[in-house]
Amino acid sequence: MTDRPSLRERLEDPSIVVAMGVHDGLTARIAQRAGFDAFYHGGYAVAAHHHGLPDIGVVGLAEMVQSVQRVTSVSTTPLIVDCDTAYGAIPGVKRTTLEMERAGAAAIQIEDQIFPKKCGHMEGKEVIPRDEMVLKIRAAVATRRDPSMLVIARTDALQPLGLDEAIDRCNDYAEAGADLVFVDAPGSRDQLAEIARRVDAPSVANMSETGRTPAMTADELQELGYRIVIFPSTQTWVIARAYEEVCRELLEHGTTAGFADRFMPFDEVNELLGIQELERVV
Known part of the structure; x- marks a missing residue:
């Protein structure tokens, strides 16, 4: 396998990064042969394919690390890893960061839901206080040893607390050191556009085809200003x-x-x- 640019290096190119969902060695090999610049290793897919379970916080760190290793052992494509709530408070964040870095993650994504979490497109989500998530982001940034690994901060505040709170959280998480930010489950194109306009940091869009967010093409999202679009469970x-x-x-x-x-x-x-x-x- 040939080496590829790191995800951080790839983001220097102004074109949007399309990250295809992969959850095991076979899907990683297929997607790499297809030619994607990045992959997305999502908690929903891992829970469904490896365990036959829904994405409601029942898959732990050790299981996710093992699944990541199955992908990185057969692929050189940069892998964005869904780390849920980072499996705990600050000690969990630190351990998650180090374990995922060792497993070969190009980026880790941490969300601000309470534990046990739910898939971002499910009803009834709750989020932790903003200040608590800021501390988690700071811990992840301070703990990583490889400066090329990215930290992505996701907020699920849109559904329970509204768009303004979700956008404010993203800006605070970016100020805390997150390399990219992510409002999950916008319900309209207008919301996607407003998020991109008002968030002062590189942003991620989630095109989960059967979820809440309307489908948009990578070119359309790039025009709005998004830097990465993930297809986590395609x-x-x-x-x-x-x-x-x-x-x-x-x-x-x-x-x-x-x-x-x-x-x-x-x-x-x-x-x-x-x-x-x-x-x-x-």
């Missing part, structure tokens, strides 16, 4: 529906032949998985 929606359909096909017809044109061939999968490199003697 693979989850696609895989869930496709696998459901092939299961029904097999039960109904006793064969998967109707899906033959949608299968990646055996040899191509093996090539994708790196069989030549593993079997090479020297």
Whole structure:
């Protein structure tokens, strides 16, 4: 695998970074072959694919680190890692920062929800006091050893406290040292535009296709001023529906032949998985 620019270096380019969701080695290999500049390792996808559970704070730090290692061991593409609430108060933030840095994360994302958290597009979210999150961001920034690793601060204050509070939090988190900030689950294009206009820091947009935020293209978001757009669970929606359909096909017809044109061939999968490199003697 060839080295790629760090995410920090990539952000020096004015074009928006499109970060595709990956949750394991296979999705990482596929997305890297496709040519994305960055990946997003989301808590929703990890909970769903690895554990068959919803994203309600039931997956811990050790499980997330192990999942990150599965991706970084087969890919050189910069990986943005969803670290939820950083799994605790200040000691948890410090440990999370160091563990994710060791696992190869290019960026860690920390959110200001209370624990146990919920997926940002679910109802009933609550957030910790703003000052408490500021301390978390300061701790993460002070703890990281690799200056190229980015700290992304996400706020979930929009739903419970309103847009003005969410924007004010982002500006405070940036002042505390966050490299990028992120208001999750805006409900309209107008809100996306206002966030980009009023937040005084590089911003992240979340295009979760089945969530609350209306779909916009990467070019449209770049025009508004966003620096990164993540597609955190795209693979989850696609895989869930496709696998459901092939299961029904097999039960109904006793064969998967109707899906033959949608299968990646055996040899191509093996090539994708790196069989030549593993079997090479020297």
